[in-house]
Amino acid sequence: MKIVADPIDRQLLDNWQRDFPITPEPFVKLADALDIEESDVLERLTRMRKSGRITRVGATIAPNTVSASTLAAIAAPADRIDEVAAIIGSEQGVNHSYEREDHWNLWFVVTGPNRGFVNAAIKRIEQRTGLQVMDLRLQRPFNVDLGFRLNGGDAPGIPPVPRPANTDVLMAGDTDLLQALTKGMPMVSRPYEALGTQLGLEEAGIRDRITALSDAGIISRLGVIVRHRALGWRSNAMVVWDIPSDQITKAGPVLAAQPGITLCYERTPVEGHWPYRLYSMIHARSRLEALKHLANAASLPELKDVPHKALFSTRCFKQTGALVAAKPEVAA
Template structure:
């Protein structure tokens, strides 16, 4: 784990990427597990955020349950990459934005409270950049939000499971949006969120637990910046398969070592035929290509046309927009 040498730091970043304590003093709970003090845990996490090794302690959500989202791409001319990346990043609902090795080179995720919000964001980006925007909507996930095991040779296996949208209640969006922004790194973070929302700490914690149990919150914990921690060779690999074949190919691909995300998306006729998407994260390009070769040899994927779009730069990485944000108190 690059730049993370102390065993307490390693444990904080590796063991608490999910199932974060929902207790009145969660950092004290971590401290008791780690054999240190609450103030030490808080200090260490604040330093990791300041140094860019983690983005926040917070939540990720199952797509298109409490909010809407889509993957999108534009083909920016070489001399306009910085300009177009700024246009994309200026949209508050864009939570991930990457430069990748392809003519369609700027890829981003647009999020918002509903599909109309996402559509409006894509429309503004297209108008302001003068470029066509590919809207690649999610059809079905096979593996989402794996998290990163920072101990060599270990991978966390968390396959996509269906969320129970019926568990949603009025006011949940505000709680989730607070977690997307990031849990306050203070002794009583849930009380702080509750105060901002004019709700009780007990109620806020109960709703976080309920949303996690319903898989609407798909992961709650330390969100690491994988590139800063050594996972620098990352490729989005797209596969040209018909919808019916993906039913078997998707789960097989999702189970491969090094595949951290796997899902089916809509193609764009005549422009972008690919339906099956996978993310390969590795410490070197050679390692990523080795894992891709192994995946391509699967019976379900043998001789299937595919492309590997390696990421060369991250422009934006933050929490999704699930509802109107309230200003911090």
């Protein structure tokens, strides 16, 4: 049974997760490709956003370019999981928070305008919970372009190979624009004009900056951002591999290209607690399907006999866009 039964909805979700048009009336291009009216496109995307199938039509930003981010984990006692998860989620920089099957059972991503902001958030979480936070910093991305195919195939398709972002193109005002794109564009006929009104800029200037930031690799993806669980990928596992860094150079790109692997990157280990350097995400429709993808990955020559473990997600506590510009604190 298809999670998205309507064929036009499936095409909208499948074909426009990246390469969204940077034109005055972008939804017209989507409508022309589907042979429907622009108003129908806007109605469908608005409905899917309200129902939770998509989070936004907007951008994902290359990590650690205009902002800082890290993956972190806490080993929470079983009787404190909800309490600790609530403390983690209350930090404005936390944009993803999950419970996973492991001693280190609460995993979250902290984002912010700079590393100092991220460090301060981690320190506050440690102080408020009384628990150690593992800070697992990104070293090398091999696939950070998360996407999901609905019109056939188990994998989201081979994503673009990550390229170094050129931050030399950044200009004043870009941070505010990028933050707006991580929240999502207005669902109107001329979304770039509406963004310009919000930011006090001309529409043409908005489109020029989005084009420049995309060409520079700072915007890693512009398009429909889907919620994988709502679309049928209800079993996901973070698989960590205990492999030397020099072997990751060869193993990382091979692993990233495997069916079912939706994210792949190298992170720093934590001595005495966490030896794993290579990370891969598997998103699947069932646990059995996820385990099949894992078995195929583990049989690769580059990963044969490499110690690893799969941390299946059991609950999602928070999922939102990254924080690029910090919000001012509200006085009590």
